[in-house]
Amino acid sequence: MVWKECELPEASLYDCPLPLLGCFGGPPSFGHQVEVGQAETIIWDESRRCFAFHWRSLLDQASTETYFHKLQTLAPWDQLKGRKGQILRSTSWYVRDGCTCDYTYGDARVSSSQTKSRSQFVRIMEELTATVFSTLTPSLGPECWPNSANLNYYADGTQSVGWHADDETLFGGESQDCSIISLSLGGRREFWIALKDESMEPIQDTIVEMDLRDGDVLSMEGLMQKHTVHFLTREPVQRAGLSPPRINITWRWIVNHRRACALRHCPVTTPSAKIITSGANSKIWTRPWWQLGEAWHLQGVETLHELQTQWMEGWPELCASGRTRLMALPSLCQKPLLWPKA
Numbered sequence: 001m002v003w004k005e006c007e008l009p010e011a012s013l014y015d016c017p018l019p020l021l022g023c024f025g026g027p028p029s030f031g032h033q034v035e036v037g038q039a040e041t042i043i044w045d046e047s048r049r050c051f052a053f054h055w056r057s058l059l060d061q062a063s064t065e066t067y068f069h070k071l072q073t074l075a076p077w078d079q080l081k082g083r084k085g086q087i088l089r090s091t092s093w094y095v096r097d098g099c100t101c102d103y104t105y106g107d108a109r110v111s112s113s114q115t116k117s118r119s120q121f122v123r124i125m126e127e128l129t130a131t132v133f134s135t136l137t138p139s140l141g142p143e144c145w146p147n148s149a150n151l152n153y154y155a156d157g158t159q160s161v162g163w164h165a166d167d168e169t170l171f172g173g174e175s176q177d178c179s180i181i182s183l184s185l186g187g188r189r190e191f192w193i194a195l196k197d198e199s200m201e202p203i204q205d206t207i208v209e210m211d212l213r214d215g216d217v218l219s220m221e222g223l224m225q226k227h228t229v230h231f232l233t234r235e236p237v238q239r240a241g242l243s244p245p246r247i248n249i250t251w252r253w254i255v256n257h258r259r260a261c262a263l264r265h266c267p268v269t270t271p272s273a274k275i276i277t278s279g280a281n282s283k284i285w286t287r288p289w290w291q292l293g294e295a296w297h298l299q300g301v302e303t304l305h306e307l308q309t310q311w312m313e314g315w316p317e318l319c320a321s322g323r324t325r326l327m328a329l330p331s332l333c334q335k336p337l338l339w340p341k342a
C-alpha cells in the first residue's frame with residue numbers, strides 16, 4: 001500500500017536519521033516472499049516517517065509452543081471487560097531492570113508490582129526478550145533491548161482490540177519516533193493498520209490488512225503512533241468461538257518513566273544507531289546503505305558519545321558534500337552505546 005504523500009512532511013530520514021529494525025538484517029523486501037529471518041516491508045512512508053515490517057516465523061514452532069504454554073499458565077493475566085461485562089481480552093505487563101511504571105490502557109490500569117512476585121513470569125519474559133532481540137538486532141546488546149512489554153491473551157476469535165494508537169505518554173509515540181515490536185503466538189489473526197483522521201478514526205481507503213501467524217513479528221517504527229491506528233479484528237461470527245487462542249507480546253521503550261519510578265531520570269537506551277565495528281575501524285552505515293553502498297568509516301570511534309562530540313561539528317558539511325548520509329544520530333539516545341569489537 002502506498003499512501004498519498006503528506007502535505008506537511010515530517011523530518012526526512014536524511015535530516016533526522018533513524019535506524020529501522022526492519023533494515024538490520026539487510027535490505028527489507030517490498031511485497032514479495034522473503035527468507036525466514038528477513039523482514040518484509042509493510043509500510044514505507046517517508047513523508048509521514050511511518051515504517052512497518054513483518055518477519056514471518058521468526059520463532060520456530062517448538063519455541064512458540066513452549067512460550068505460549070508458559071505464558072498462558074504463568075503470566076499474571078488481568079481480564080479487561082466491556083460495558084456489558086463481556087471479556088474483551090486479558091492483559092499482562094512486564095518491565096525490566098528496576099522499572100516500576102504501571103500501564104494504563106483505556107480505563108484499565110495494569111500494575112507492574114504484581115509482576116514482582118511472579119519471578120517465573122519475569123524469567124520467561126527475560127528469556128523471550130533475549131531470544132527475539134538477539135535475532136532481530138544481533139549487533140545490539142541487552143542495554144538496547146526494549147524495557148517493557150504489554151501482553152494480550154485472546155481466548156478465541158470473539159476477543160479483539162479496537163482501532164487505537166499506542167500513543168501513551170510513557171512511550172512518547174504521539175510526538176517522537178517510537179518503535180513497537182510485537183510477537184504473535186498461537187492462532188492466526190487478522191491485523192489492520194490505517195492512517196487516522198483528526199478524531200482518531202481510521203481513514204477507510206488507507207487500510208492495510210495482514211495476517212499475523214504463530215511466530216510472526218511485526219514492527220511499527222518512526223511516527224506510526226502519531227499518524228496511524230491499528231486494529232486486531234474479531235473473527236467472523238461463524239468461526240469466532242472456535243478460533244484457537246492467541247498471545248501477543250508487544251515490546252516498547254518507556255522513555256517517560258512515571259514520577260514514582262526510580263528510573264524517572266535515567267537515560268534510556270534505544271537502538272538509535274547502528275555502528276558496526278570491524279577491526280580498528282567503526283563504520284556507520286549510510287542510509288539507505290544498500291542503495292548508496294559505501295559506508296562511512298570512522299577511525300577508532302567506539303561510542304556514540306565520541307561520535308557525537310567528534311563528528312557533530314562536521315555534520316552539516318558532510319551532508320552538504322553529498323558524499324554520504326549518516327545512518328543515525330539519535331534524538332532519543334542520551335547514553336553512549338558500546339558495540340563489541342569484531
Ligand SMILES: O=C(O)CCC(=O)C(=O)O
Nearest residue numbers: 150152161166232248250
Ligand atoms: O494483538 C495484537 O496483535 C495487537 C495488540 C495491540 O495493538 C496492543 O496491545 O496495543
Ligand SMILES: [Fe+2]
Nearest residue numbers: 164165166230
Ligand atoms: Fe496497539
